[in-house]
Amino acid sequence: MTTARTLTGQGHDRVSDPVASEPSAPARRGRPAPDWSWLGLTPFAAYVLLFLALPTIIAVASGLFDGDGAFTFDNLAALGDPVILATFWNSTWVSLLTAVVGAIIGALVCYAMLGLPDTGFVRTTVDAASGVLAQFGGVMLAFTMIAAIGTQGVVTKFLRDGLGIDIFAGGAWIYALPGLIPAYLVFQVPLMIITFMPALAALRPQWFEAHLTLGGTRSGFWRHIGFPVLAPSFLASLVLLFANAFSSYATAAALASQGSQIVPLQIRTALTSETVLGRENLAGALALGMIIVVAVVMWIYALIQRRTARWQA
Template identity: 80%
Template sequence: MPEPSAPARPGAGAGWAVIGLVPFAAYLLLFLVLPTVLAVGSGLFDGEGRLTFDNVAALGDPVILQTFWNSTWISLLTAVAGALIGALACYALLGLPETGAVRTMVDAASSVLAQFGGVMLAFAWIATIGLQGVVTQALLTWFGIDIFADGAWIYALPGLILPYLYFQVPLMVITFMPAMSALRPQWAEANLTLGGTAGGFWRHIGIPVLAPSFLASLLLLFANAFSSYATAAALASQGSQIVPLQIRTALTSEVLLGRENLAGVLAFGMIVVVALAMWGYAAIQQRASRWRA
């Protein structure tokens, strides 16, 4: 009879596990940590490499403050709209088989459309509802409706709202669908057995369970829109209405002499905004965890 093998010592494979993390750690260091440090650090030095806080004072400039406000409200608006539309789509998909054709097609399409941005999205948007777009001309020819009677809003800040929703809604479907699928049918059955209603189930069970995941997805959508650059750059070639475009201007403009490091300060401001959002998320998670204890 073969003798039982000795149990593995705790941490026996820890050395190989650490070695396996080295490539990922190097990736984080080279492409995330180092660029962040360089971007933030550049805002604290002048053109001659001397430490200065003059660049940080630029964050109080009315133009910069307006730029941050523009990025904030458009990110909040598209995040909330995308989260609500995406959550409703997840609720509609909840009654379909996970391996069914419709559910599979929606999952695949959401995975693709969540990454659909930049020049491709701008071209599709302009071709559809631009000044000479298919929908624009159809409305003007068939119904006499000129959606650009008040100006070419598509190239202004409001023109970014609908294009952002192109990738915000699919991203919400991807991130929120697993949480929605985790709702157990037994909970609804127990609620009905005890005399509860469908509305009572969502008020007392469904919404409290899904709230942390919904808020986490909402924060992800906000960060996604706040940091989006390529789509806005393709649609708004002139002007710097949002922070990423303002950073582009600071890096490429030949007019802002002596403000070469302004881009680093703007990047620092974006990091602060994201950090505040994550602090709010941690506070909400801590409060929501009380009922789960």
């Protein structure tokens, strides 16, 4: 018994070693280490400041001052001039038309690729071409349009000489406002494919199978499930296409040879002639009007994107 108690006591002493059971010393409290991770955003912040924020501030500020540097609202009053209103209307309907047509065509292309494998030849080719053409604009796009469907373009001569169809019977429309429509569609459709394809691919096949199991039809699935779910993404892409066309300048400047039919071209005219409508610094007021329109459009885009993220989460 004594031996057993001794062994038990020794075991008990080993388990409840007073040295091991002492509480650890409290950690030293000092100043936390500085977090330098925000330095990674420095290049992007510098880019936003130099190429977005600073030009916006200069454009808005220039529209609120006259040639002598005095504060005035005369430049803003020019936004109510019929000529300026006509340019805003032209920019609006051209942007809206190309956005709607581009959104519909792009959505149909996305639907056609829905059943194709992601790494297949057709899918990867369309994705690569869309990524390139979405950024294809300016002088290159204007030259391509003139070489293809200009008054002496390849397609124009083929239709006129081979099929007897003269697409310029009513005048050289490609160098005017209507010519911007096919030019804008060149980059509007690919942009729609890039932005809308992820939303369409997010439709789960289980939803379609469950709908059919419950006695539904294919058309009923799209009418009650597919279209309502995709509507926010489609509208968000449509708004993005509108903003993209509304702010486009390089293609219109290289293609349109007469007049200032849209707001970006009107801003160019105001910059080269500071006495337009008898008001100096009119370009700043026009830029302010464009900033307001684009800001409202992008605010609507952000609201729609929030709704879209609910069911994608």
